[in-house]
Structures are given as C-alpha cells and as structure tokens.
Amino acid sequence: MESCCDLQVDVNGEETFMVDKKIISSFSGRLSKLFAKSRSSVNNFKVIFHDFPGGGENFELVTRFCYNNGIIEINPSNIALLNRAAHFMEMNESVSRRHNLLEQTEKSLEQISYWSWSELLVALKQCQDLPPVAKSSGILQKCLDSLIGRVALASGSEASPYPSNSSPDSSGFRFSCDTRSTESLKNSFSRVTWWFEDLLVLNPNLVEMVVKSMLSRKYDHAIISRFLFYYQKSKFVTATSVEKRKIIESVVDLFCFLDQSSVSCKSLFGILRVALSLNISKGCRIKLESMIGSQIDQAALDNLLVPSPHGSNYLYDVNLVLRFLKAFLRGGISKISPVRLRRVASLVDLYIAEVAPDPSLKPSKFIALTSALPGSARESYDGIYSAMGMYLEVHAGLSEEEKMKICCTLNYDKLSSEACMHLAQNTKFPSKTTVQALISQQSKLKNLLHETNHSRSFTDSPCSISSNGSRGAKDDSQEQIVLYAGKLDISADNERLRAHLQGMQWRVMELEKACRKMQTQMAKIMKSKTTSHSNAISLPKLCS
Template identity: 65%
Template sequence: MAVSCDLEVDVNGEEVFMVDKKIVSFYSERINKLFGKSKGLTKSLKVIFNDLPGGAESFELMTRFCYNKGKIDISPLNVSALYCIAHFMEMKESVSGTPNLLQQTEKSLEEIKYWTWSDLLLALRQCHDLQPIASTCGIVNKYLDSLGGRIASCSAELSPCPSTSSPDSSGFRLSCDTRSTESLKNSSFRATWWFDDFVALDPCLIQMLVKSMLSKNIDHGIISRFLFYYQKSRVAAATTSDEKCKITEAVVQMLHSLDPSLVSFKSLLGMLRVSLSLNLSKCCRNQLETVIGSLLDQATLDNLLIPSPVGTKYLYDVNLVLRLLKSFIGKGAFCLPLTRLRKVANLMDLYIAEVAPDPCLKPSKFLAIIKALPDSARLSYDGIYNAIDIYLEVHSGLSEEEKTSVCCGLNYEKLSSEACNHLTKNKKFPSKSAAQALIYQKSKLKSLLKETNRPNSFVNLPSTFVQTNGKAKMDGDCQQIVLYAGKLDISTENERLRVHLQGMQRRVVELEQVCRKMQFQMAKIMKSRLSSQSNAKSLPRLCS
C-alpha cells in the first residue's frame, strides 16, 4: 500500500498531522464518510477536529494502529485512549478478518478482573481528558464498577488484602502491599485505606463512584466519611471560590442521597460552617440543611450558636435554626419518637435563653422559635418562662400588646408552681399573663383536691389577687397557700396529699433562695453585656 500525505488533520488546535487518507479511511468509517469519494482530487485535503478525545496523543495512537496494519500493543496505560478514539473515529467494522481497534480494546477490557488496583486507577484517571465520550461509551462505568466491587470485597474481609488466590483480589494487592502489617490491623484503616486514591478525581467521577458503591450495598457511613475527606482535601487545594463551590455542591448532593442516620453530624456542621462563606446555590443549601435538620437531636448548644450573616443586626442566625427545626419536624411531629422530640425541645430551651438578650431580636422572631416545636415536645415550660423573662427585661420598651404576643408562647398548664408564683409577682410580664398564671395555679390545686375527695370549702381558698393601677398583683404567694393548707386537719386517708404539700412548701423556700441569687447574678451580667453591646457586636453566653 503506497504511503502519501494527502490529508491534513488539525487535532483540537494542538497539533497538525499529515496522514495518508487511504490508509486512515480504510480503518476509520468517519474519515471514509468525509473523503471516501474524493479519489480524483489532487489537491490536499484538510479536516479539523475540535473535540477529539485525548487530543493529539490519542490521534497519534490511532494512526500508529492504522499504519501497523491493525496491530498495536494494548495495556491499561493506553486502553482508555484507544477505546475512546475508536468510538470517536467509528472504527467498528472488521477489516480483512482482523479485529478492528474497538474489538481489540473491548477484548482487553474483558480481562479487567485481573488488573491490579493501580492499573485500574491509572486507566480511570486517564478518562479525565477523554470526557464526555469516556462516560457515554461506558468505559468509566467499567472501571468504577470494578473498583467499587473490590472496595466492597475489601470491606467484607477482616483485612484489606484478601487471599491472592482470588482473581478479584489482585486489583488491590499493590495498594495494600505498600502499607505496613501493623496499620492493616487497625479497623479504621481497613475502612479508609482507599480514600487517598480517589482524591484527585473530578466530582463527576466521584458521583459515578458513589453510585456504584451504593449499588453494591457498601456501608453509607463509610461512603459519607470518604465524601467529607474528599471535600475537605479538594477545597483546601482549590484556588478559586467557584471551584470550592462546585466541589462542595457535588458532595452535598451525594450526601443527600445517603441514609442521614449513618452520616456524621459533626462533619455536617463543619461543612455547613465552611459553606457559609461560599456562594452555594439555594438548592444545595436546602439539601445540606435538610440533612442536618433531620439529625438535630444530636446537636449541642454550641453547634447552634452560629453568628448571623454579614449585613444583619441580630447576633445569631435564628433563621437558620428555624429552618433546621422545620427539617427536623419534617412530615409532622407525630412521625418522630417522643424521646427525640423532647431532646430537641430541651436543646431549644437553652438556645432560646441564649438569644433572648439580643436587643435586635424582634418579638415575632423570638415567638417563632418558641412555637417551632409542638406543645407535646415539652414536659415543662419553666425554661421558656425564664427565657421570656430575660427577653422582656432586655426589651423593656415593648408595648403591652407586644409583651402579650410574646407570652403567647407560654403554656401555663405546664408551668411549675414555683414558676407560676414568680410570674404573678413579675412586673415585666403583662397583667393578662399574671392573671392566667394564678388561674392555672388554682386549677392545679382544685384538681389535686378532687383526687383526694376534699370538701369544696378547701377549694375556695381566700384570694388576695387584686387589680392595682391596671396591673395584676397578689399580696400572698404560693408559699402562703401551701402553709395555709398545711394547717388544716388532714385525715389519715389524705396522708399522701399532706406529704405532697409539705414537699411543695420546702421546694418554694429553696427556690426563692436560688432565685434571689440568680437575679443578683443576672443583673450583673446583663449590665455588663448591655454596656458592651453599645460599642461592638458581641455573642453573649448566659448559660454558664
């Protein structure tokens, strides 16, 4: 076959090749379609490829195959490029009984189960420069499927290096052999030894890898640990904000597809704090907050005290916490175990007390946090009462209507006798609240007396509750009511009531002592905090 150089090929603007049109078109159906009918032309021909996979290097491999009469050594080092160029150049027909390039590469890929782990990684990494055809022609899936299978086999073994007698195990012998025997004994290492091998891959390949691992039922906890490791490593090495966003968004999307209960809550919070400085898409933020919110019962107070976004006046990001609570509730509180619900309620009582001193926190927002959880989540509203007490002290300029609105967050039936007693004498609260506290306090005593079959005369205790200057006031307190009850002639069948009332009397005395001490400390703290807030924005911590 005579050799000439009558075809000029411009490959992606990288390099220009002069080839024999007749030889190349003999093996490439794509070239044959373009110039198969130009036999009579003497003028040299030219073709420009702008999207040839692998560029000049891949085209040179293909021409070497053509000029060598359809023969070439295929190995994991070049099989990816040859397979993709064979698809691109449509080298699909058998030539004179000799397998074409596509057939030869496919036969080589059938031996993939005998490849070493490092061979698979090398072939996969070469697919970076062969996109998008590497994904569409299926070669990437072949590599990832093999890698995922070996990770699954490795995870199922006591050691990351199964018997070398198994063909499927040969793929990760090299990776295992490079590590010491002592480190292999470590259970954590057995689960994560492959992490570093995939850090260099693009997010699109990682998404395909995760999909493959999920199909093989690899533990979601291990997959999530890898994704956090990948995100942290890639973001640290990224040079631009756009690159960091792209990586983080891809990882969040993958985490969102996992079982949330098997994902590290601490790592999720770390990603959330990093993402606050990135311009992530709204969809990505929603996905991240949804996963975090579903695990809110694992949070601590410090986890939730996130500074407010730049440009806002309030101290903490209350809107973020509200969104997390919404995600936690999900389809409804009735779908959640009561233990989880009450654990979050206890956490929120602490959080509400922390944000209460914020002078910029509006009453509507403060009330929204209180009412974000259903009433059934709280056994007691004493914590909410204390938080409202702090809020009303800091926001002394609120109107009576605004104060009443804030107090709508209280469930007076779930206030302890001590809290009710304190509320009735608390001048910061509106008169309606004081009246309601007294009503529910009496209601509790009536219910208690009905249980013990006491005469009605005991229910109608003398009330010293009067209206003074439009505000509710009570001359006595719960302690006086308890002392009065203690003086009655209680019969033996009501011994349980007598013991209970005596216990209430002791608790009231102890609580008053503690309250006096707390009020003194709170006054000092609030005085110093309010003075410092006039100079600079601070983050108060009152739960010490």
C-alpha cells in the same frame, strides 16, 4: 510500505500532523467516507478536528497504530484513550476485519481482572478526563465494577461477590502500586477505609457513579458516609471556589441516598458552615437543611449558633434554626418519640436564652422560636419564662400589646410555683400576665385540695376507723408540699384574689399535716397485719 504526507490534520487547534491519506483512511471509516464524498482533484487535503478525544497525544498513538499495520501495545494507561479514539474515528470491523482498533481495545479490556489496583485507578482517571461520550463505550462501567468489587472483598462488605479470579489471594487482585503489597495497604489503613485516599484522584462526577454503584451492591452506608466526608474535606485543601461548590453539591446529593442514621449530624453542620460562604444552589441548601433538621436532636447549642447572613442586623441566623425545626416536625408529631421531642425542646430553650439578649431580634422572630414546638414537647416552661424576661428587659420599649403577644406563648400551667410567684412580682411583664399566673396557681391549689379531700374521705372508711387509736409520732422525714406566696406587689383589683390564694395555701398546709398523720397510721396497720400472717390487702399511700 511507501508513504507520502498528503493529508494535513489539525487536532483541536493544538497540533497539526502530516500523514498519508491512504494509510489513515484504510483504518478509519470516518476519513474514508469523507474522502469518498470529496470530488476535488487536489492531492493535498486538510482535516480539522475540534473535539478529538485525548488531543494531539492520542492522535499520535492512532497514527502509530495505522503506520504499524494495525499493531500497538494496549495497556491500562492508554486503553481508555484508544478505545474512545476508535469510536471517534470509526476504526471498527466495517473497515478492517483483522486489524481494527476498537476490537483490540475491547479484547484487552477482558483482562481487567488481572490489572493491579494502581492500573485500575489510572484507567478510571483517563475515563473522567475524556469527553462525556466516552461513557457510552462501556469501559468506564467495567472499570467501576472492578474497583467496587475489589473494595467490597477487601473490606469484608456484604456487597455482591466479585469473580473468584479477583480475590485478594489471586495474582490479578493487586491493590497496591508496584512497590506496595495488599498486606502493606491493610496495615496502613483500616480494613474498611484503606481505599479512601486512593479515590481522591476521581472528580465529583465519577465519585457519584462509584457511590451509586456501591449502593446498588448494598454496601455499608456508614462507610460510604465516612468516605464522602473524607473526600469533601481532603479535596477542599487545593480546590478553587467553583470546585468547592461542585464538591459540596455532589456530596450533599449523595447523602440523600443514604440512611440518615449513618450520616453524622455534627459533620453536616461543618459542611453547612462552609456551604453558606460558597453560595451553593437553593436546591442543595434545602436538602442539607432538611437532613440536619431531621436529626436536630443530636445537635449541640454551638452547632445552632450560626452567624446571620450578610446584611442582617441580628447576631445569629434565627431563620435557619426555624427551618431546622420545620424539617424536624415535617413527618408529624406522632412519628417522633417523646424522648427526641424533649431533647429538641431543651436544645431550643438554650438557643432562645442565647439569642434573647440580642437587641436587634424582632418580636415576631422571638415568638416564632418560642412557639415552634408543640406544648407537649416541654415538661416545664421555666426556661421560656426566663428567656422572655431577658428579652423584655432588653426590649423595654415594646408596647403592652407587643408584650402580650410574646407572653401568649407562655404555658402558665407548666410553670413552677417559684416561677409563678416571680412572674407575679415581675414588673417587666404586662399586668395581665400577673393575673393569669395567679389564676394558674389557684387552679393548681384547687386540684390539690380536691385530691387531698378525696384521700381523707378514703381514710374515713370503716377500715381506717377501726384503727383510729393507733396514731404514731410525727415523721419529719416525710416529704411535704410547701406553697409560699410571698409578698405580691399587684394592683388593688387583685388584692382580694391574693388574700384568697393565701388562705387556700394555709388550708392546704393544715390538710397536709392531717394527711401525713393518717399515712403513718396506715403504715402501722399494714405492719401489724403482716406480723399476724393474715391475708393483708395492700393499701395505697394516701400522701406522698
């Protein structure tokens, strides 16, 4: 075919091609329409493309197709480029029924099940390098379906089955590059993670499509989670700050689609530390903090010790921990098991003890930490009391009113006797807290006396009187309650209360001795009844 160069084509400002207008337009509906509208008598035309897919290299492939009378070798390395160019240039059956590029690429795509694993990755990488409109052609989705189907079969996943001609034993299901077989890949990687490294060639947008397709096929969330952590860590090695931010935001968004039990809390903290230096979006940060907060019971103290943001005076980011706790409690206390709640309380107590010596920590933040969890979360407030002591020692300049606000979060009923006695003599605490500690101790003693009197009235029943003569020797191994008040250094106004408290303590000790004797007596009665094979009634221990 005789040709002339009467058409000048500028491709994206990269290259300029001189081609035959008649030959090119005979295969391109876009150019034929353009020339049909032109009324110019000029023989030489110039066409400028600003967004030609694949640039000058791909336009050269298109010209070869046209000059070769609609024939070109289509393979996985160029199918995505040619398919997109065919859409762009309108090289469809409306222009040429027998030799149109769009139909040829779509027929070639039907052989995707016979592509090797490496060829499939090459095609996917080309798809991601093309403009977004390339996704509308359908080639990207077909490549994704093929990739995920192969991963599912090779990993033994419960994902949707792939066509039988793509099984690992078939000629079309070749995972490896030309020099590596399927078996060598399985030996190099574990059965479920062998594909992790290969997918590093994909950008975050394409990884998002891969993961969402996996989720639609019920793929194992734990494996997807491991892949996302691997992807983030591996891509960070060579990524710029902008690329790192994009990767973090994409990975965090995908974590939200997973079962949170499959996402490692420790690894999330690793992402958080990196994300804080990248200035990620507010929405991404909220999602990340919410995921961490929902499983904060799995965290360790070191995880919480995140340095404060730039410009803050205090050592650690207390506000971050408060947001974690808010996320943890978001569903309501009733939905959190007592075991998890106590575990978080223990962790928070350790954290409070760590930040309490910080001289820059404001009282409002300290109060927020100590009151962040409900009272039912802690069985003992001794840890909180100890942290308060450290805080008040460092912040000795606080007013009595500020000190009282801090101490208001202390539950005196859940303080041990030792802590109460220590508090009564602790000059760092306000004087009012001394009275509250003593009142709490008095209340405990009254309850103990009531229980002891109730037990004694039970032993005065006819059953116990009948066995009054069989009292045994004192059992030194029995556990006894020792209440020691010590010397209380309090004001004269509280002296009467202290004396009353000591008197009650001595009375309890005397009652405890009597209770121990009665317990020994009842044990002998039970033993004698068992020996005589009578129907003995099991009696409870009166003291323990």
